[in-house]
Amino acid sequence: MDRAEAFAQIAIIAINVLGSSIAAVRGMLASAGATNEELDAAIGVVQADAKARKALADAASGRTE
Amino acid sequence: MRQRIFYPLYFALVLCTALLFVSCASVGRKERAVHSYQTIHAAIASVQDIERAACIPATDATKCTSALAPKFGLTDAKHVEINKALSDAFALEIKVGDALKAWKAGDPPPTDLAALSAVASQILKIAEGFAPADSDARRILENATRLVASVQAIADALGGK
Numbered sequence: 025m026d027r028a029e030a031f032a033q034i035a036i037i038a039i040n041v042l043g044s045s046i047a048a049v050r051g052m053l054a055s056a057g058a059t060n061e062e063l064d065a066a067i068g069v070v071q072a073d074a075k076a077r078k079a080l081a082d083a084a085s086g087r088t089e
Numbered sequence: 090m091r092q093r094i095f096y097p098l099y100f101a102l103v104l105c106t107a108l109l110f111v112s113c114a115s116v117g118r119k120e121r122a123v124h125s126y127q128t129i130h131a132a133i134a135s136v137q138d139i140e141r142a143a144c145i146p147a148t149d150a151t152k153c154t155s156a157l158a159p160k161f162g163l164t165d166a167k168h169v170e171i172n173k174a175l176s177d178a179f180a181l182e183i184k185v186g187d188a189l190k191a192w193k194a195g196d197p198p199p200t201d202l203a204a205l206s207a208v209a210s211q212i213l214k215i216a217e218g219f220a221p222a223d224s225d226a227r228r229i230l231e232n233a234t235r236l237v238a239s240v241q242a243i244a245d246a247l248g249g250k
Contacts, residue, residue, distance in 0.1 A: 063119055067123060067186045070186060075179070077179055080141075081179060083151075085173040
C-alpha cells in the first residue's frame with residue numbers, strides 16, 4: 025500500500041466516522057423527545073397558565089395587582 | 090511514519106465523541122429541567138385547585154363560604170395567607186421559565202430558584218398546619234411536598250448532578 029492509497033483509506037474512514045457521529049447526534053436528539061425550540065414552547069404554555077392562575081391567587085389574597 | 094498517518098483519524102474520532110457528549114448532555118439537562126418545571130406548575134396549580142374547591146370563595150374572593158373548610162384549619166386568614174404564597178410562587182415560576190428559556194450549557198441554575206424554593210417551603214409549612222385527617226388537607230400537603238422536591242430537581246438537573 026503506497027502513501028496515497030493509505031491517505032485515501034483514512035479519508036474514507038474519517039468521512040464515515042463523521043457521518044455516523046452526526047447521524048448519532050441527530051438520532052439521540054430526536055429520541056430525547058424535544059428540540060430546544062419545543063422545550064421553550066412548553067415553558068411558554070406553562071407560563072401562560074401561571075399568569076392566569078396568579079390573577080386568581082391575587083384576587084383570593086386581596087391583592088389589587 | 091505509519092502512526093503519523095493515523096493522527097488525523099484519531100483527532101476526528103476524539104472530536105466527534107466530544108461533540109456527541111456535549112450536545113446530548115446540554116439538551117438532556119434542559120429537558121430534565123423542563124420536566125421538573127412542568128411538575129412544579131402542576132403541583133402549585135393542584136394546591137390552588139384543591140384549596141379553592143375546599144374554600145368555595147364567592148362574591149368576596151378572600152372569604153370561604155364552605156362550612157367544611159374551617160374544620161380542617163382552612164380559615165379565611167389561612168385562605169388569604171396561602172393565596173399570597175401561591176401568587177408569589179406563580180410570579181417566581183414565570184421568572185424561572187424565562188431564565189430556563191435563556192439557559193445554556195455551562196450557565197448556573199436560575200437565581201430565582203432560591204426564592205421559589207423559599208416560597209415552596211412556606212406553602213408546605215401552611216399545608217402542614219391543616220388537619221391531616223382531612224383528605225383535602227392531605228392532598229394539599231402531598232402537592233406541597235412534590236413542589237419542594239421539584240424545585241430541587243431543577244437545580245440538580247441544571248447543576249449537572
